[in-house]
Amino acid sequence: MNNVLKNVLLWVAIGVILMLVFQNLNHSSAPAQVMDFSTFVSSVKQGSVSDVTIDGNRIDGALSSGQQFRVYTPPNDTQLVPQLLAAGVKISVKPPEGQSLLLSILISWFPMLLLIGVWIFFMRQMGGGGAGGRGAMTFGRSRARMLTDENNKVTFADVAGVEEAKEELAEIVDFLRDPQKFQRLGGRIPKGVLLMGSPGSGKTLLARAIAGEARVPFFSISGSDFVEMFVGVGASRVRDMFEQAKKHAPCIIFIDEIDAVGRQRGAGLGGGNDEREQTLNQLLVEMDGFEGTEGIIVVAATNRPDVLDPALLRPGRFDRQVTVPLPDIRGREQILQVHMRKVPVAPDVDARVIARGTPGFSGADLANLVNEAALMAARKSKRLVDMHDFEDAKDKVMMGAERKSVVMSDKQRETTAYHESGHAVVAKLLPGTDPVHKVTIIPRGRALGLTMQLPTEDRFNYERNDLLSNISILMGGRIAEEVFLNQMTTGAGNDIERATDLARRMVTQWGMSTLGPMVIGEKEEEVFLGREITKHSNISEETARTVDEEVRRIIQDQYQIARGLIEGNRDKVETMARALLKYETLDANQVNDIMSGHDPRPPQEGGAGPTPSNPPDGAVAEADKAGKPLPGLQPGERPV
Numbered sequence: 027m028n029n030v031l032k033n034v035l036l037w038v039a040i041g042v043i044l045m046l047v048f049q050n051l052n053h054s055s056a057p058a059q060v061m062d063f064s065t066f067v068s069s070v071k072q073g074s075v076s077d078v079t080i081d082g083n084r085i086d087g088a089l090s091s092g093q094q095f096r097v098y099t100p101p102n103d104t105q106l107v108p109q110l111l112a113a114g115v116k117i118s119v120k121p122p123e124g125q126s127l128l129l130s131i132l133i134s135w136f137p138m139l140l141l142i143g144v145w146i147f148f149m150r151q152m153g154g155g156g157a158g159g160r161g162a163m164t165f166g167r168s169r170a171r172m173l174t175d176e177n178n179k180v181t182f183a184d185v186a187g188v189e190e191a192k193e194e195l196a197e198i199v200d201f202l203r204d205p206q207k208f209q210r211l212g213g214r215i216p217k218g219v220l221l222m223g224s225p226g227s228g229k230t231l232l233a234r235a236i237a238g239e240a241r242v243p244f245f246s247i248s249g250s251d252f253v254e255m256f257v258g259v260g261a262s263r264v265r266d267m268f269e270q271a272k273k274h275a276p277c278i279i280f281i282d283e284i285d286a287v288g289r290q291r292g293a294g295l296g297g298g299n300d301e302r303e304q305t306l307n308q309l310l311v312e313m314d315g316f317e318g319t320e321g322i323i324v325v326a327a328t329n330r331p332d333v334l335d336p337a338l339l340r341p342g343r344f345d346r347q348v349t350v351p352l353p354d355i356r357g358r359e360q361i362l363q364v365h366m367r368k369v370p371v372a373p374d375v376d377a378r379v380i381a382r383g384t385p386g387f388s389g390a391d392l393a394n395l396v397n398e399a400a401l402m403a404a405r406k407s408k409r410l411v412d413m414h415d416f417e418d419a420k421d422k423v424m425m426g427a428e429r430k431s432v433v434m435s436d437k438q439r440e441t442t443a444y445h446e447s448g449h450a451v452v453a454k455l456l457p458g459t460d461p462v463h464k465v466t467i468i469p470r471g472r473a474l475g476l477t478m479q480l481p482t483e484d485r486f487n488y489e490r491n492d493l494l495s496n497i498s499i500l501m502g503g504r505i506a507e508e509v510f511l512n513q514m515t516t517g518a519g520n521d522i523e524r525a526t527d528l529a530r531r532m533v534t535q536w537g538m539s540t541l542g543p544m545v546i547g548e549k550e551e552e553v554f555l556g557r558e559i560t561k562h563s564n565i566s567e568e569t570a571r572t573v574d575e576e577v578r579r580i581i582q583d584q585y586q587i588a589r590g591l592i593e594g595n596r597d598k599v600e601t602m603a604r605a606l607l608k609y610e611t612l613d614a615n616q617v618n619d620i621m622s623g624h625d626p627r628p629p630q631e632g633g634a635g636p637t638p639s640n641p642p643d644g645a646v647a648e649a650d651k652a653g654k655p656l657p658g659l660q661p662g663e664r665p666v
């Protein structure tokens with residue numbers, strides 16, 4: 027149904043409703059009593075009706091007593107008039123008015139039209155567009171949104187940190203700019219490109235950049251738009267989308283989340299996924315159907331390439347596969363620069379430092395970070411977004427917002443200060459550890475305080491010594507509490523858990539103990555709450571005991587090392603704890619001052635200094651070492 031017809035129908039419907047309302051108003055202005063038909067007939071028979079005016083199937087009349095009444099007659103009642111005549115009633119008939127004639131026609135046709143409409147609608151749904159002709163109805167139309175070259179200004183310059191992917195896609199841009207040229211040269215151009223990468227890595231952005239670079243229209247649709255309640259809708263959407271695209275070739279069709287339709291067929295339970303399979307089949311048919319030379323490139327994105335139906339990846343379909351990885355430290359810096367162009371940043375902002383502190387962040391996370399920083403600056407009515415805002419934004423994104431409202435006793439605050447100082451001092455004193463970036467006793471997220479180290483490079487690999495140092499650093503918090511406050515709190519629970527986990531993995535997974543390089547226990551991959559976790563089981567009691575011994579030994583050794591460092595540097599821990607109680611947050615420079623035996627310099631305004639507006643009492647114990655992917659975590663994982 028084309029739009030004009032649809033509009034006409036809509037207006038007719040509105041007209042009918044208005045007329046009905048109007049009629050009703052009319053009626054109510056005649057306060058005659060409505061009489062039922064049988065009473066009317068018997069009144070006629072009794073001769074108590076004096077005169078009537080027939081208007082269609084409505085009769086207005088008067089009884090001989092003078093009382094007005096109205097009665098509605100059954101349709102096509104041919105006996106009524108003779109009866110009235112026989113009873114000597116005075117009959118007058120109203121001429122059919124134009125308006126009411128039209129009305130009655132409409133009223134009698136309206137349900138029919140409605141039924142026909144519904145019928146067409148369902149035929150359309152069931153038959154995959156079989157009824158009513160191709161493209162004749164709106165319901166099966168593809169939901170693809172088209173971006174023409176005027177409103178798509180994204181270019182490769184807007185996509186940073188994915189150089190390899192851009193190189194692979196440059197050829198496609200060339201082809202779209204001049205399909206004929208390639209045809210003459212007889213080159214085979216891929217019809218489909220599959221972009222694979224984790225969420226937010228910039229797949230959509232890349233696809234738009236291809237279109238923007240080549241200055242061709244960009245149709246985008248999400249795989250989930252195809253999956254509809256009614257069988258056949260998805261398939262007809264696919265068909266319509268390709269039809270539209272052919273009209274605008276050369277162009278790009280972008281299918282986001284293709285895994286929503288492209289999952290392996292027949293994998294569902296009981297084959298109950300007819301709709302999805304039909305849609306997928308239609309997609310395959312369309313992709314086989316057009317010639318590579320027509321200038322249509324189908325770009326699809328997924329973060330689950332493993333679940334895709336292999337048929338999609340066969341030659342002639344999505345045979346070009348491009349990985350869009352999470353950015354590395356350089357990439358993050360470039361992405362930050364791209365987004366910083368859009369906000370006024372202060373000269374002290376160093377994208378490299380921020381990049382260093384955001385391992386595992388995706389492009390989308392970084393875009394969000396810049397945005398958060400701008401919001402922070404706006405909240406403080408600053409004209410420029412400075413490093414301080416970026417620091418705050420990063421901490422907020424990584425660890426949750428500061429919980430300044432949490433009220434803690436002085437005792438708890440003191441405990442946290444010593445605990446964090448213990449972590450920081452051990453981290454500073456052990457060789458080869460990442461620089462301490464910040465120490466704070468402002469509670470954040472679930473942590474009551476934090477010691478943050480920043481790696482100078484992204485780490486994918488850890489040496490045995492790094493791991494051992496990490497365990498020592500984790501122990502540092504608890505030891506400081508023991509040494510200075512002569513107490514143990516539950517605040518160290520998370521540290522101990524992480525240290526134990528590291529030690530256990532060193533023994534059972536990474537072959538870093540006397541048990542030798544072997545994986546101990548059977549590995550079980552399991553998906554729990556959407557995360558893949560690895561469990562080890564099936565080890566003999568004896569092996570289990572040896573593992574426990576090894577783990578205990580590693581932890582005890584590292585505990586002793588950390589304890590030695592803290593006892594030998596009591597003054598530094600003291601100074602740092604007192605500085606923390608005073609400033610709440612210490613930056614790298616202040617920590618360095620303390621470690622070289624001085625009092626810390628006052629906090630720098632605009633630096634990662636403390637927040638003077640923050641005098642809550644107290645804070646307790648939990649300290650984490652965030653800001654660095656701990657060994658065993660994927661670079662993409664962020665400590666909580």
Ligand SMILES: Nc1ncnc2c1ncn2[C@@H]1O[C@H](COP(=O)(O)OP(=O)(O)OP(=O)(O)O)[C@@H](O)[C@H]1O
Nearest residue numbers: 184185186225226227228229230231361389390393
């Ligand atoms: N490489 C990048 N360079 C610059 N900005 C990026 C980059 N990657 C992501 N972004 C920013 O993140 C936003 C979201 O990215 P995009 O939608 O392209 O990710 P995606 O990989 O398609 O994610 P999803 O899988 O969730 O659909 C972009 O609009 C952009 O602002």
Ligand SMILES: [Zn+2]
Nearest residue numbers: 503521649650
């Ligand atoms: Zn701790």
